Amino acid sequence: MSLLDDVNEPADLDRLTRDQLGLLASEIREFLVEAVCRRGGHLGPNLGVVELTLALHRVFRSPHDRIIFDTGHQAYVHKLLTGRRERFGGLRGRGGLSGYPRRAESPHDLVENSHASTALSYAEGLARAYALDGVGRTVVAVIGDGALTGGLAWEALNNLATSPGRVVVVLNDNGRSYAPTVGGLAAHLGRRQGDDDGPGLFEALGLDYLGPVDGHDVAQVEAALHAARTADRSVVVHCVTRKGYGHPPSEADEADRLHAVGVVDPRTGQPTSAPGRTWTDALSDELVAIGADHPDLVAVSAAMLGPTGLAAFGARYPDRTVDVGIAEQHAVTSAAGLALGGKHPVVAVYATFLNRAVDQVLLDVALHRLPVTLVLDRAGITGPDGPSHHGMWDLALLGAVPGLRVAAPRDEATLREELREAVADQDGPTVLRFPKARVGDEIPALYRTGGIDVLRTAAAAPVLLVAVGAMAAPALHAADLLAEAGVECTVVDPRWVRPVNPALTAFAADHALVVTVEDGIRDGGVGSAVALALADAAVGAPVRALGLPTAFIPHGERAGLLAEHGLDPPGICAAVLHEVSTLPADLDLRMRARTQTPLSPLPG
Ligand SMILES: Cc1ncc(C[n+]2csc(CCOP(=O)(O)OP(=O)(O)O)c2C)c(N)n1
Ligand SMILES: CC(=O)[C@@H](O)[C@H](O)COP(=O)(O)O
Ligand SMILES: [Mg+2]
DSSP: OOTGGGOSSGGGGTTOOHHHHHHHHHHHHHHHHHHHHHHOBOOHHHHTTHHHHHHHHHHSOTTTSEEEESSSTTOHHHHHHTTOGGGGGGTTSTTSOOSSOOTTTOTTOOOOOOOSSOHHHHHHHHHHHHHHTTOOOOEEEEEETTGGGSHHHHHHHHHHTTOSSOEEEEEEEOSBSSSBOOSHHHHHHHHHHTTOOSOOHHHHTTOEEEEEEETTOHHHHHHHHHHHHTOSSOEEEEEEOOTTTTOHHHHHOTTTSSOSBSSBOTTTOOBSSOOOOBHHHHHHHHHHHHHHHOTTEEEEESSOTTTTTOHHHHHHOGGGEEEOOSOHHHHHHHHHHHHHTTOEEEEEEEHHHHGGGHHIIIIIIGGGTOOOEEEEESOBOOOTTOTTTOBOSHHHHHTTSTTOEEEOOSSHHHHHHHHHHHHHOOSSOEEEEOOSSBOOOOOOOSEEETTEEEEEOOTTOOEEEEEOGGGHHHHHHHHHHHHHTTOOEEEEEOSEEESOOTHHHHHHHTOSEEEEEEEEESTTSHHHHHHHHHHHTTOOOOEEEEEEOSSOOOOSOHHHHHHHTTOSHHHHHHHHHHHHHHSOHHHHHHHHTSOSSOOOOOOO
16 A cells, blocks of 8 residues: 555545655655656656645645636646546546646646736735635745746735735746746746845745755755735745656657656657647747748747747757747737838747737737737647646737738648748738647648638538638538538638638629538637628628637547537538538529539639
């Protein structure tokens, strides 16, 4: 029987001796390596917080005291100590344990959002509420050095000193986001680990500071947390840890200490199966190629040079590559500054993280019609990272930005082509968006007209299928299924999907029904915009927009979640058949009586 088997709630830790705590930490590490390598997930971050989390749950009484994890990717140990050991077999799978805190799983979990730099703001508000009610509960916020580079965290730090509430800020400083943390803060934290007795950043803001503390020494962390618990104002406990601690392949991983892994060999940290060529790989290669022809191009990342495919460009053009830390708002507005200076910045972020910088896109970039290109990786359903990671809002949010153009490539060739078109556009902001997936086979166009690629035609086709980006492949497959069911479709890829290409109305005028397919929310997405454009052009064909609901979609596998929402070939086919069955008979027949020749290319 292992010690871990006997830990079902934090109070079970109280009876353990120092030696037993050491043994338990080893058992937890072994458990994490096995479970995460088998399922995929965040390995390095969780190996780095084993002792820190043990100390947290020995000093504070969760859930009476509240422990908030920033980003939440480092909460696996917290989950092990709060009775969820048995659920790790389904980690990040549909219906299984979330890879982040999840309120439905446990009263010990409070914040589910996986976007970084929010914990201190949640904590300040919660502590203020407790202070207003005279409630004696301690609020603890665990934040990484990377998350602390986010602007929202500094808005909270600015308020903490004057807040009626008190917060214990546990700074988990492992010196890295994925790569080493950038900027003056990282330098300051490094100096504080030395003998630098210069003015402290946190003290200057009116907070107490305790540390640096060895974050892998349970007793040391406990002592600091006990002192913090009884302090009379908010305090930062600076814990120094190592990402991937105790697992040699993680500690040796130069790229990111095995920050987030797929299914890997626990002995080496290497994937057990070839990952296949991804959209990110294609972006990476084309950006390097473009970099040679465009000396004005500057690549900008928010602490994710590797994951967003900018690392190769950075290796080739280090002077034209910027990592701003986890600071998407600064990334976008500093890109606006680069554009004002005559550069053409390419800002690469995951689609979901752009949500944080919409105001910057709208009023710092688009208002000035600045040539900034945004590359949105992980657009659409991402899968295992759950609701706050699905990149499902960009097509709707960005549709509201005047002068901004959005491209959604359907394959590697159109990604390369549309990226070049974007970088060549000096008249305003441009966006490319593509999913977390293998890039798939090329999908050649039969012909292009008015900027629209026609992928499939059929005589007297009553249905026009408008496929957005990576939905082209399932849409074409659905068209095959529909043809077998006696319904012919024209399938087109608009390439540049926002604003709607006016040439689309000519296609629509020639069909009885228009069905749009997008990997994003329906409400306000491309389909909505197409319906509005057709109505404005007095084109009568009804529009059915297929896409995602305005809802928070749980974690699972990308393919399974797309199928659940009818965005796989059978789902698209079923939706079209349903719509065709509702068409007025005469309208349907009239279409069938239409000329028997396929669409002729439009002029231009
Ligand atoms: C707004 C936002 N941008 C980017 C990310 C992607 N991301 C997840 S974890 C991480 C690094 C976090 O570093 P740190 O806070 O130091 O935690 P550590 O992994 O080192 O424990 C990043 C960039 C995110 N979750 N949220
Ligand atoms: C927590 C976080 O935001 C990232 O670590 C993310 O989980 C990585 O996602 P990918 O695995 O898609 O790169
Ligand atoms: Mg870190």
